[in-house]
Amino acid sequence: MRRISLTLARLALAAFILGLWEYAATYWVDPFWLAKPSEIAARLTELAVSGDLWLHGRATVTNAFWGLFFSVLIGVPIGLLFGANRFLADTIEPFFLGLYSLPRVALAPLFILWLGIDDLSKIVMAFSMVVFVVVLNTYEGVRAVDREQLDMIRVMRGSQFYLVRRVVLPSVTPWVFASIRAGVGLALVGAVLGEFLGANRGLGWYVEFSAGRLDVIGVFSGLFALLAIGIGFNEVARAIEARFMRYRS
Amino acid sequence: MSEAPKKTAVELHEVSLSYEPSIPVLRDINLVINEGEFVSIVGPSGCGKSSLLKLISGLVNPISGEVSVRGKKVVGTPPSIGFMFQRDALLPWANVKDNIRVGLECAGVTRSDHDSRIQSLLDLLGLAEFGSHYPHALSGGMRQRTALGRLLAYAPEIYLMDEPFGALDALTKIAMGRELLRIWGEQKRPVLFVTHDIEEAVSLSDRVVVMSWRPGTIKANYEVALERPRDPRKVRMLPEFHALVDKIWSDITEE
Numbered sequence: 001m002r003r004i005s006l007t008l009a010r011l012a013l014a015a016f017i018l019g020l021w022e023y024a025a026t027y028w029v030d031p032f033w034l035a036k037p038s039e040i041a042a043r044l045t046e047l048a049v050s051g052d053l054w055l056h057g058r059a060t061v062t063n064a065f066w067g068l069f070f071s072v073l074i075g076v077p078i079g080l081l082f083g084a085n086r087f088l089a090d091t092i093e094p095f096f097l098g099l100y101s102l103p104r105v106a107l108a109p110l111f112i113l114w115l116g117i118d119d120l121s122k123i124v125m126a127f128s129m130v131v132f133v134v135v136l137n138t139y140e141g142v143r144a145v146d147r148e149q150l151d152m153i154r155v156m157r158g159s160q161f162y163l164v165r166r167v168v169l170p171s172v173t174p175w176v177f178a179s180i181r182a183g184v185g186l187a188l189v190g191a192v193l194g195e196f197l198g199a200n201r202g203l204g205w206y207v208e209f210s211a212g213r214l215d216v217i218g219v220f221s222g223l224f225a226l227l228a229i230g231i232g233f234n235e236v237a238r239a240i241e242a243r244f245m246r247y248r249s
Numbered sequence: 250m251s252e253a254p255k256k257t258a259v260e261l262h263e264v265s266l267s268y269e270p271s272i273p274v275l276r277d278i279n280l281v282i283n284e285g286e287f288v289s290i291v292g293p294s295g296c297g298k299s300s301l302l303k304l305i306s307g308l309v310n311p312i313s314g315e316v317s318v319r320g321k322k323v324v325g326t327p328p329s330i331g332f333m334f335q336r337d338a339l340l341p342w343a344n345v346k347d348n349i350r351v352g353l354e355c356a357g358v359t360r361s362d363h364d365s366r367i368q369s370l371l372d373l374l375g376l377a378e379f380g381s382h383y384p385h386a387l388s389g390g391m392r393q394r395t396a397l398g399r400l401l402a403y404a405p406e407i408y409l410m411d412e413p414f415g416a417l418d419a420l421t422k423i424a425m426g427r428e429l430l431r432i433w434g435e436q437k438r439p440v441l442f443v444t445h446d447i448e449e450a451v452s453l454s455d456r457v458v459v460m461s462w463r464p465g466t467i468k469a470n471y472e473v474a475l476e477r478p479r480d481p482r483k484v485r486m487l488p489e490f491h492a493l494v495d496k497i498w499s500d501i502t503e504e
Contacts, residue, residue: 149338152338155330155331155332156351156403157326157328157355158354158355162354162355166340166354170342173342247343247383
């Protein structure tokens with residue numbers, strides 16, 4: 001029951017915003033600056049029919065996905081390693097946080113210079129956005145492991161391997177998922193940034209391309225597609241998380 | 250009391266402990282727990298009662314003195330020590346069965362025997378219907394039963410219990426105490442039971458050890474000459490019970 005009313009409330013909110021927007025774009029704002037939702041819908045349909053939406057959308061989604069995937073694949077073990085060895089973590093920390101604070105946008109030209117304008121530079125860009133969050137969260141997760149749970153296993157003389165499998169990994173899991181949820185948005189940002197600066201396809205490229213031709217409908221269509229992808233990614237991440245952590249509810 | 254000479258299960262000889270150099274936690278502790286004996290330690294909070302259990306289980310090391318379990322000096326965790334924590338230390342992502350299984354796995358029980366062992370422990374502790382519940386869905390009493398199940402699954406030979414029923418309401422506390430005595434009566438393993446509840450200590454134990462506040466030292470030893478087997482609820486109606494509780498009370502509040 002709550003689910004249905006929630007969905008209805010969300011749809012009503014979307015309809016209200018789009019309606020207001022349509023009205024504003026029709027009567028208040030110069031169409032040069034703002035596209036109407038109806039025009040955006042028409043353009044998106046057109047793009048979908050021609051197959052361009054699929055082409056660009058797929059490029060952005062796959063690049064963001066691989067960026068996210070490698071961030072988890074590489075970031076989690078690094079976070080665990082930091083957690084297992086405090087001295088190592090403390091040694092690396094200032095450099096790591098320095099890199100983390102560096103605006104990754106500033107690295108994008110370098111990635112494109114090194115890796116070309118194909119997918120790889122976008123994947124690395126997305127990776128560079130997300131991996132820090134994964135490492136830091138995993139590390140925090142290890143530090144937050146319940147001491148009594150560790151002592152409990154230690155007193156029963158469980159092996160180090162058993163300790164990691166039974167206590168450390170399960171208690172780190174929610175932290176990793178939290179970083180994935182934050183990483184979904186960041187990975188898309190990374191992929192799109194890469195496309196802005198040098199690409200021949202992708203939704204970021206399409207937005208940039210449209211802006212270059214003063215095609216405001218094209219810009220908004222690209223943004224809408226990105227918005228929809230963001231929502232979809234988040235829902236998928238949430239569903240996976242809920243499956244993994246059923247014990248909480 | 251039997252005629253045979255008592256065997257020592259746990260011995261602390263002139264043991265001192267501090268976590269930071271200038272802050273002594275325990276000083277010159279001498280304590281012997283015999284096989285089959287149920288000993289409680291009472292004292293004000295912060296007197297190092299819990300640290301005493303950690304010393305015996307090898308989780309911390311003394312700065313001086315010697316801790317030995319069954320005649321062997323404690324280095325690392327000795328075998329067959331069972332530790333029950335005040336907070337149940339259950340794994341929230343594992344259901345009741347799997348939490349109990351942890352004890353079996355640590356004890357190295359063959360996997361094919363797990364299910365039957367778990368089932369009999371669930372029956373013993375009145376948890377039969379809750380095997381697939383997760384800890385968050387259980388009451389405090391149920392959680393401690395599960396923790397007790399895990400402890401029994403490990404089949405320790407020495408029980409260290411750190412205020413295991415401290416967070417429970419008065420009724421559940423007495424019920425759990427009775428359960429513990431029933432199990433203890435069958436196995437007669439030595440128990441070292443830390444609590445700040447003097448009535449609980451007297452109702453369960455053969456001996457009550459009183460500790461003083463910081464640095465913790467052993468202040469007094471009281472033999473509890475109440476009949477065995479004992480019902481920890483009924484025993485509370487006896488005049489001897491109250492006399493002893495009163496004596497220990499005044500001993501503690503004297504400080």
